[in-house]
Amino acid sequence: MAGSVTREDLEAMSGVNVLKCMRCGKCSATCPSYENMEYHPHEFVYMVERGEIDKLLASKSIYTCLSCFACVDRCPRQVEPAVLIEAVRNAAERRQSGNHMAENDVPKIYDLDPDLPQQAIVSGFRKYRK
Amino acid sequence: MTYSYFPGCTLKNKATDLDHYARISAEALGFTLEEIPEWQCCGGVYPMAQDEIVTRLSSVRALKAAEDRNQNLVTLCSACHNVIKQVNNDMQTNEYISSHVNNYLGKEETYHGNVQVLHYLEVLRDEVGFDELAKKVVNPLKGKKIGAYYGCLLLRPSRVLQMDNPENPQIMEDFICAIGAEPVIYAQRNECCGGYLTMEDKSIPERRAAAIKQNALDSGADMLITACPLCLYNLTRNGGEAVPVKYFTELLAEALGLKEGE
Numbered sequence: 313m314a315g316s317v318t319r320e321d322l323e324a325m326s327g328v329n330v331l332k333c334m335r336c337g338k339c340s341a342t343c344p345s346y347e348n349m350e351y352h353p354h355e356f357v358y359m360v361e362r363g364e365i366d367k368l369l370a371s372k373s374i375y376t377c378l379s380c381f382a383c384v385d386r387c388p389r390q391v392e393p394a395v396l397i398e399a400v401r402n403a404a405e406r407r408q409s410g411n412h413m414a415e416n417d418v419p420k421i422y423d424l425d426p427d428l429p430q431q432a433i434v435s436g437f438r439k440y441r442k
Numbered sequence: 443m444t445y446s447y448f449p450g451c452t453l454k455n456k457a458t459d460l461d462h463y464a465r466i467s468a469e470a471l472g473f474t475l476e477e478i479p480e481w482q483c484c485g486g487v488y489p490m491a492q493d494e495i496v497t498r499l500s501s502v503r504a505l506k507a508a509e510d511r512n513q514n515l516v517t518l519c520s521a522c523h524n525v526i527k528q529v530n531n532d533m534q535t536n537e538y539i540s541s542h543v544n545n546y547l548g549k550e551e552t553y554h555g556n557v558q559v560l561h562y563l564e565v566l567r568d569e570v571g572f573d574e575l576a577k578k579v580v581n582p583l584k585g586k587k588i589g590a591y592y593g594c595l596l597l598r599p600s601r602v603l604q605m606d607n608p609e610n611p612q613i614m615e616d617f618i619c620a621i622g623a624e625p626v627i628y629a630q631r632n633e634c635c636g637g638y639l640t641m642e643d644k645s646i647p648e649r650r651a652a653a654i655k656q657n658a659l660d661s662g663a664d665m666l667i668t669a670c671p672l673c674l675y676n677l678t679r680n681g682g683e684a685v686p687v688k689y690f691t692e693l694l695a696e697a698l699g700l701k702e703g704e
Contacts, residue, residue, distance in 0.1 A: 324492070324493075325491045325492060325493055326490070326491065326492070327492050344633055344634045344636070344650055345639075345646060347649075348643070348645075348646055375642065376639065376643075376646070378594070378634045378636065378637045378638075378639060378646075379487055379488075379490070379637070380593075380594035380595075380598070380633075380634035380637065381594055381595075381598035381599045382594065382598065382633070382634065384598065384599050385597075385598045385599055385600055385601075385608050394490070395490045398490040398491060399490075399491055402491050402494070413641070413642070421641060427456070427675065427679070428456075428640070428641075428675070429452045429455070429456040429457060429671040429672055429674075429675050430451040430452045430455050430456060430483075431450075431451065431452040431486050431519065431521055431638075431670075431671050431672045432486075432637075432638050432640055432641055432672055432675065433641070434451060434483055434485055434486040435485075435486035435487045435521070435637065435638035435641075435672070436638050436641035436642070438485050438486060438487045438489070438497065439487060439638060440641070440642070
């Protein structure tokens with residue numbers, strides 16, 4: 313893989329200091345997407361700390377964070393795991409052919425479900441592609 | 443009082459009720475929402491990365507348009523509110539983001555976060571006052587047990603949004619009291635509905651909505667209200683029909699006697 317992503321890249325992009333984490337697990341305990349994640353919010357924090365970033369980049373977990381800010385608000389150390397997860401997702405999507413959803417997928421999704429609010433479509437576009 | 447108003451993409455399409463009832467209720471309560479010209483979609487989700495500049499521009503253009511008119515900016519959709527308020531905070535506090543955005547805009551005048559972003563509910567609470575609102579209610583919704591559904595974007599991150607206590611909010615409950623109904627407190631009121639994941643995997647919003655509605659039902663609610671079109675969609679599509687979900691502005695218009703004869 314060309315141009316590996318480093319812990320320093322992710323810290324710069326997110327502004328998150330992974331060393332602030334005290335491993336209490338409250339972020340994962342409060343995460344509404346917990347059951348849908350291979351790696352959970354607290355794991356993102358320590359895996360970035362250890363440099364196990366390729367595993368995160370390849371994991372579907374980066375697309376199941378809802379960005380609901382529950383972990384951000386409830387972290388007793390202001391680590392802000394969701395902001396770190398977003399940085400990993402950005403790093404994955406900024407690579408060539410890194411988009412998670414194609415433009416042509418959207419009309420198909422919409423045809424199946426014409427009640428879908430525009431808000432879902434624009435949010436999906438922001439989250440799933442660069 | 444006149445405010446600049448950012449309706450957002452969904453309020454012009456699938457959520458026209460949320461917009462319409464807000465505007466007519468505003469006039470009845472003595473304030474005006476003046477839609478800013480040529481606004482652009484906020485993007486629906488706040489770009490969290492420090493180096494995401496372009497995705498912040500539409501919010502800053504809206505804020506700048508409000509500043510040019512010497513008005514504060516009112517939002518109604520929870521997502522627009524969340525995005526624009528957080529970007530406004532970046533323009534106030536983050537020198538890297540603020541300088542890059544201002545360079546990108548290339549205007550002689552720069553923007554540094556001087557506009558105040560207010561959610562419509564904040565206007566009702568802080569500018570109109572819930573006591574004054576209650577005096578203008580002609581059709582109190584007596585006997586209705588209503589659960590406020592805050593979801594995620596209205597309250598969090600609380601450090602930036604500063605709208606209410608994120609774990610024990612009361613702004614929507616106070617609103618429900620003001621229109622003559624009875625608020626129902628339930629644990630899931632500030633937990634996420636599953637949001638945009640409905641684009642890819644319906645099972646997550648299905649499970650979330652079922653948990654939220656069951657909790658509201660068990661707590662005695664016979665209706666939920668929300669300010670977010672995506673919450674309304676996810677909650678209406680999933681979790682059964684026992685608890686209908688409405689926009690809070692529709693109940694506001696009903697209580698003010700503005701719904702009849704339409």
